[in-house]
Amino acid sequence: MSSLLKILADNGDINPVSYFFADFIAEHSAAGPDSLLAYSAALVSENNAKGDVCVELSQYLDRPLFSSDRIAPDDMPCGIEAVQWRQSLLESACVGSAGGETPLILDDDRLYLNRYWRYESGLAELITSRLQSLPDFEPQELARQLTSLFPDRAQQQSLDTQELAVALAAIRRFVVISGGPGTGKTTTVIKILALLLSQQPTMRIKLAAPTGKAAARMMESIGARINDALIDPKIRDLIPRQASTIHRLLGYSKYRFRHSANNPLALDCLVIDEAS
Numbered sequence: 001m002s003s004l005l006k007i008l009a010d011n012g013d014i015n016p017v018s019y020f021f022a023d024f025i026a027e028h029s030a031a032g033p034d035s036l037l038a039y040s041a042a043l044v045s046e047n048n049a050k051g052d053v054c055v056e057l058s059q060y061l062d063r064p065l066f067s068s069d070r071i072a073p074d075d076m077p078c079g080i081e082a083v084q085w086r087q088s089l090l091e092s093a094c095v096g097s098a099g100g101e102t103p104l105i106l107d108d109d110r111l112y113l114n115r116y117w118r119y120e121s122g123l124a125e126l127i128t129s130r131l132q133s134l135p136d137f138e139p140q141e142l143a144r145q146l147t148s149l150f151p152d153r154a155q156q157q158s159l160d161t162q163e164l165a166v167a168l169a170a171i172r173r174f175v176v177i178s179g180g181p182g183t184g185k186t187t188t189v190i191k192i193l194a195l196l197l198s199q200q201p202t203m204r205i206k207l208a209a210p211t212g213k214a215a216a217r218m219m220e221s222i223g224a225r226i227n228d229a230l231i232d233p234k235i236r237d238l239i240p241r242q243a244s245t246i247h248r249l250l251g252y253s254k255y256r257f258r259h260s261a262n263n264p265l266a267l268d269c270l271v272i273d274e275a276s
Contacts, residue, residue, distance in 0.1 A: 003033035004077070005042050013068040018045035025103060029092035036085070037092050039065050039077050041104065044111050053116045057082040057109040082109040130174035137171045145170075145198055149191045149230060162188045170195050186221040187229055189271060190239065194231045196269055197238045204267040207243035209274055215243040218273040246272070 009019035022042035023033060031037045043065050044055045060079025079085065086106055089095045096102035105117040150163045162184050169175045169192040179185050196203055209215040223241060251258025259265050
């Protein structure tokens with residue numbers, strides 16, 4: 001009789017890669033094809049294919065691990081309490097703790113493929129190393145510049161999140177600005193660049209996005225809103241209007257990047273739109 005994962009793969013409910021990966025993990029762990037270990041391996045592979053870097057075990061408590069139009073939800077395996085799930089997985093030689101060399105990594109209650117855990121950990125380390133404040137900013141001058149960019153703040157009852165984002169960008173090496181459509185992200189970026197250029201008119205700035213379409217949309221958005229911001233015309237003229245793809249900016253050619261950690265970009269400020 002076929003295993004549940006084989007049936008799901010044959011029905012097109014899961015990717016064949018997920019089935020074969022789960023079968024590999026089960027075989028090398030002396031576990032059955034319908035074991036919790038095999039289901040977990042298939043689940044993390046499926047989540048990766050959907051764009052999730054890991055599986056958070058606690059989110060699957062009493063929830064079906066997979067979905068199918070041909071198999072009733074009651075016949076699907078469900079997640080169990082995270083502590084018990086962790087204990088069960090760690091009995092396998094194919095599952096290890098953070099930093100291990102096993103195919104699967106458990107970090108708290110998050111299950112990763114080893115390489116995705118390393119990607120995420122490496123990225124987190126790089127971001128953390130850039131979170132310190134810049135040492136040479138002057139608070140009084142910063143306050144004056146913010147007042148010129150946000151002249152109506154005294155009339156507001158609540159915190160202006162755009163002003164906060166601009167202030168943080170002026171004193172930090174790394175800032176993430178997030179918000180839904182129409183929340184003012186582009187205007188915020190324009191004011192950040194205006195503030196930075198007012199401090200250093202010769203600042204080298206580049207704009208980039210993951211795709212050519214996103215880069216074009218970035219240029220269009222800045223061009224449409226730059227005249228609405230309360231910015232000195234001399235500073236406005238210094239704000240870059242051109243954006244490129246990240247690959248082009250880094251000089252990608254024949255499976256190599258010209259710029260890297262060993263050959264960094266010659267710039268002072270980099271704005272990435274729709275980072276992913």
